[in-house]
Amino acid sequence: QQQVKQSPQSLIVQKGGIPIINCAYENTAFDYFPWYQQFPGKGPALLIAIRPDVSEKKEGRFTISFNKSAKQFSLHIMDSQPGDSATYFCAASGPSSASKIIFGSGTRLSIRP
Amino acid sequence: NAGVTQTPKFRILKIGQSMTLQCTQDMNHNYMYWYRQDPGMGLKLIYYSVGAGITDKGEVPNGYNVSRSTTEDFPLRLELAAPSQTSVYFCASSYSAASGSETQYFGPGTRLLVL
DSSP: OOOEEEEOSEEEEETTOOOEEEEEEOOTTOOBEEEEEEOTTSOOEEEEEEOTTOSEEEETTEEEEEETTTTEEEEEETTOOGGGOEEEEEEEBOSSSSOOOEEOOOEEEEEEO | OOOEEEEOSEEEEOTTOOEEEEEEESSOOSEEEEEEEOTTSOEEEEEEEEETTEEEEOSOOTTEEEOOSSSSBOOEEESSOOGGGOEEEEEEEESOOTTSOOOOEEOOOEEEEEO
């Protein structure tokens, strides 16, 4: 119930392509779905986040699509660049006294020039 | 602001040794967290704190201890290091998590190798 399942584990895309990373959850109490980006040797950093009352959120080249009925959400990166190469984590959290974030297992994305 | 800082960056321990991973934040955040990151396994919560003097267990607390005597500091203690504790450890903080939507800010991590 507390898991967030993420796929694929790794992804290689040519520059300009649109990588898509998918996540699924089971706990319907989750109400906040952030994506974190992690570069090698660095800590994760918040990239974009969505709440279940909207089906899509865009920030620059990054878009989250959210399907509440299917309990799935995905990250799309438009016009991907080599600088987007990183590990991406989806996550979920719900209303609680500490809102512990449940992270997916991560997707290692490589954008080839 | 330096944000979240962690020391050391890298450490090698022998089995049975103990050590403390240091974490400090200068953002006056109430909430602090310790995670471990293993290859292909995402981030697992070890312990968290909602304020000075208050700590609680996360998903994988065995073999670790924490304390929170000040708002700024949240050290993680390994008492008897085991090879299974070889990992990268991240400290994070957030202003408050009452709404469930506060961003967590991560430190640069401590890489620990137990031999």
